[in-house]
Amino acid sequence: MNLYEQRPKELLEEFLLIYEKMYDAEFSRQMIADTFAFYAGGCKLPYQDDLRKRWYDSYDFSVYDADEYFADLWYCWIKYSRAYVRSLIKVDTIAPGESIGGRIGQVGSVLDIGCGLGYTTAALKQVVPGAIVVGTNLEDTKQWKFCEHMSRKYCFALAPDVHRIGIPSVDLLFASEYFEHIERPLEHLTEVIEAVSPRFIIIANSFNTTSIGHFLEYKDGDEIHDQKHISRLFNAKLKHHGYEKVKTKLWNNKPAFWERKAQ
Numbered sequence: 655m656n657l658y659e660q661r662p663k664e665l666l667e668e669f670l671l672i673y674e675k676m677y678d679a680e681f682s683r684q685m686i687a688d689t690f691a692f693y694a695g696g697c698k699l700p701y702q703d704d705l706r707k708r709w710y711d712s713y714d715f716s717v718y719d720a721d722e723y724f725a726d727l728w729y730c731w732i733k734y735s736r737a738y739v740r741s742l743i744k745v746d747t748i749a750p751g752e753s754i755g756g757r758i759g760q761v762g763s764v765l766d767i768g769c770g771l772g773y774t775t776a777a778l779k780q781v782v783p784g785a786i787v788v789g790t791n792l793e794d795t796k797q798w799k800f801c802e803h804m805s806r807k808y809c810f811a812l813a814p815d816v817h818r819i820g821i822p823s824v825d826l827l828f829a830s831e832y833f834e835h836i837e838r839p840l841e842h843l844t845e846v847i848e849a850v851s852p853r854f855i856i857i858a859n860s861f862n863t864t865s866i867g868h869f870l871e872y873k874d875g876d877e878i879h880d881q882k883h884i885s886r887l888f889n890a891k892l893k894h895h896g897y898e899k900v901k902t903k904l905w906n907n908k909p910a911f912w913e914r915k916a917q
Contacts, residue, residue: 766790835868855911898914
């Protein structure tokens with residue numbers, strides 16, 4: 655069964671089999687349970703408070719390599735990214751009987767930018783098994799090490815940044831909960847588009863939220879923008895680069911589907 659179709663409990667057991675090779679599996683199981691309860695508003699979680707304090711006190715990027723951050727990554731995959739992958743094949747999202755994947759058509763390459771644990775990248779490979787699928791992540795981190803295992807198991811490639819993915823362009827760019835982790839997201843968006851020239855973009859941003867790795871203000875050149883305004887500016891930047899937002903019937907229009915306009 656494909657990863658995006660499996661039940662979360664089944665996925666968790668597979669994840670823990672891999673995770674226990676690097677960390678204490680029972681501890682991770684408890685961390686994950688506590689993290690889900692925390693985000694549901696059901697408990698206080700000291701390590702969450704500690705990581706958030708470390709992040710918002712000084713934007714300490716070492717939080718991404720903390721053992722406990724893996725629980726956050728797992729939560730994001732189960733709660734958000736898995737559904738975003740499923741939305742590609744969900745019918746009636748564009749028009750009666752039509753899916754986003756149907757609108758995109760056959761693709762030869764997919765880039766999952768900021769791929770976390772690699773589960774989303776693996777699921778994308780299962781959606782388009784004949785395509786070259788690449789995930790990007792930070793080298794020399796626990797996330798990278800985990801993704802290396804996932805890339806071997808699910809046959810996708812791994813790269814440290816968009817300039818080293820090994821192909822000159824991609825048909826589909828997938829960005830799930832990624833750009834809100836970039837202090838200069840508008841400039842980075844331009845960098846990504848110029849580097850890989852995607853025909854289609856599936857994107858889910860959560861700029862107007864506070865979470866580990868998110869910024870309270872975002873920079874663009876000499877300008878500083880607060881959370882409330884950056885989404886509008888981000889969409890304007892996509893339009894500036896020649897992309898048009900395709901209307902879908904997905905709840906809250908998330909993920910958003912952008913298509914490069916014909917020249």
